[in-house]
Amino acid sequence: MSQSPLYIGFDLSTQQLKGLVVNSDLKVVYIAKFDFDADSTGFPIKKGVLTNEAEHEVFAPVALWLQAMDTVLDSLRKQGLDFSRVKGISGAGQQHGSVYWGDEAETLLHNLDSSKSLQDQLPAAFSHPYSPNWQDSSTQKECDEFDAILGSQENLAQATGSKAHHRFTGPQILRFTRKHPEVYKKTARISLVSSFIASLFLGHIAPFDISDVCGMNLWNIKKGAYDDQILKLCSGKFEVEGLKQKLGDVPEDGGLHLGSVHSYYIKRYGFSPDCTVIPATGDNPATILALPLRPSDAMVSLGTSTTFLMSTPSYMPDPATHFFNHPTTAGLYMFMLCYKNGGLAREYVRDAINESLRDTPAQPWANFDKIAVETSPLGQKNQADLMKMGLFFPRPEIVPNLPSGQWRFTYNAETGDLQETTAGWTAPNDEARAIVESQFLSLRLRSRGLTSSPGNGLPAQPRRVYLVGGGSKNQAIAKIAGEILGGVEGVYKLDIGDNACALGAAYKAVWGMERQPGQTFENLIGQRWQEEQFIEKIADGYQKGVFEQYGKAVEGFEKMENHVIQQVLSKGLETV
Numbered sequence: 001m002s003q004s005p006l007y008i009g010f011d012l013s014t015q016q017l018k019g020l021v022v023n024s025d026l027k028v029v030y031i032a033k034f035d036f037d038a039d040s041t042g043f044p045i046k047k048g049v050l051t052n053e054a055e056h057e058v059f060a061p062v063a064l065w066l067q068a069m070d071t072v073l074d075s076l077r078k079q080g081l082d083f084s085r086v087k088g089i090s091g092a093g094q095q096h097g098s099v100y101w102g103d104e105a106e107t108l109l110h111n112l113d114s115s116k117s118l119q120d121q122l123p124a125a126f127s128h129p130y131s132p133n134w135q136d137s138s139t140q141k142e143c144d145e146f147d148a149i150l151g152s153q154e155n156l157a158q159a160t161g162s163k164a165h166h167r168f169t170g171p172q173i174l175r176f177t178r179k180h181p182e183v184y185k186k187t188a189r190i191s192l193v194s195s196f197i198a199s200l201f202l203g204h205i206a207p208f209d210i211s212d213v214c215g216m217n218l219w220n221i222k223k224g225a226y227d228d229q230i231l232k233l234c235s236g237k238f239e240v241e242g243l244k245q246k247l248g249d250v251p252e253d254g255g256l257h258l259g260s261v262h263s264y265y266i267k268r269y270g271f272s273p274d275c276t277v278i279p280a281t282g283d284n285p286a287t288i289l290a291l292p293l294r295p296s297d298a299m300v301s302l303g304t305s306t307t308f309l310m311s312t313p314s315y316m317p318d319p320a321t322h323f324f325n326h327p328t329t330a331g332l333y334m335f336m337l338c339y340k341n342g343g344l345a346r347e348y349v350r351d352a353i354n355e356s357l358r359d360t361p362a363q364p365w366a367n368f369d370k371i372a373v374e375t376s377p378l379g380q381k382n383q384a385d386l387m388k389m390g391l392f393f394p395r396p397e398i399v400p401n402l403p404s405g406q407w408r409f410t411y412n413a414e415t416g417d418l419q420e421t422t423a424g425w426t427a428p429n430d431e432a433r434a435i436v437e438s439q440f441l442s443l444r445l446r447s448r449g450l451t452s453s454p455g456n457g458l459p460a461q462p463r464r465v466y467l468v469g470g471g472s473k474n475q476a477i478a479k480i481a482g483e484i485l486g487g488v489e490g491v492y493k494l495d496i497g498d499n500a501c502a503l504g505a506a507y508k509a510v511w512g513m514e515r516q517p518g519q520t521f522e523n524l525i526g527q528r529w530q531e532e533q534f535i536e537k538i539a540d541g542y543q544k545g546v547f548e549q550y551g552k553a554v555e556g557f558e559k560m561e562n563h564v565i566q567q568v569l570s571k572g573l574e575t576v
């Protein structure tokens, strides 16, 4: 058996912990999973979390993650992994979650006893047994204070990459100082889920990752430092210096060697003493590391909700979007759009179509797809027709901030006239194309300033569009995605199942350990990535004429959103 090096990427997400092992050629050689609901014992969790509905709190027991780590390491051993070959470890953590360590944490981590499990030894290291989860929405008051501290949401977004969000760690910490002041006082350090993973392997508390720190509303991205005014707010009635110590420094290099794996892992699992811990990052930043994503490439995750990720040299924050430092490459940023709606909205239309046809096809999307593809773009049979467009939100939306609802319009691209009307709409058939268009027009609207012309006189657009997640199998969606977003090289399906975050983390470890001085992640991974194994072109991207027509529709779409926002504001409807 070859002794070539191996690398582990852990993905600590909401519902499971995964450990995925790759070799230097990026080939996956082992995977172990621990499903929190199905495999854990002793935690009354549901979908990985506990809730306190009265206060809109969602949180996870940290000891559950220790049990998961013990089991995943055991499972890798049982599968035959020779841990002595593992040269690097990194991870991906659900973003925004925070872990509160007590005074004894460093000592307990340092003195880990290899005859015992992590779960046996570390629960006493935490000042608080729970980690607030990204689904928590208990921090409205704190978000209002964060949004106001620099004068406006726009200013907060300019400084930290995002306006205040319930789930972001800064507002969560401020609420923690108020709800648990005694515990906060006893808290020596605060980790993100990502730096918690690194801390377990280092045997002392690891610093925050340069990308994941941007999910806190505390880090001034342009200055490359915490924002003093915001930290002051976040420390509540406590000393700001105390908070600074709890947060710690943030190294800039995402491939930094944080240190060797703690002797606990050497003795208990046979890790090599030169196995090195590389900063773990957030799950979304790790996702863009699952392939050598180039600036101007876009990734669209079509799950229950839609997420759009791009690597870009431009920093153009806006309250509706997120910017993070790129997890590996200084000078680049990760742009993210995180919708609440997505798959569910498409499924409602799919079901309405099947019902209207009194059909239950073996392939439930067959009718939806056929109708969506047969309908002409924007429902225009010819250029003189009005464009049909709408918003379809079965759940309250945050991009933009609107309550649940459906709104249908017609738009005259020549005169700019926009009318809220269902006249001319044939429901539900016209909605098949309209709903997919609505979702992709929103992506184009919000990412259009970040793309540039690929040359040859072509308009600004992504180079490639990669689709991931459940909806990426759908050819009709892929076709419409290409027509709206463009993509000079086309639309691709990225076939890595649900392993994107763990793969990205493992690749980060490969890069951290094997890079030549100055070699970027994109360069190293690009040289080794066998794209034919992972991606398949499923639709054309840029199509002259259609792309430009959708460009006009984006103007109408923006007008439509603003119209609905004004309407909602004037009616005083509650948003999220």
Ligand code: XUL
Binding pocket: 013, 014, 093, 094, 095, 096, 134, 167, 282, 283, 284, 338
């Ligand atoms: C991103 C976010 C979620 C979590 C999921 O801002 O809150 O995508 O990272 O784990």
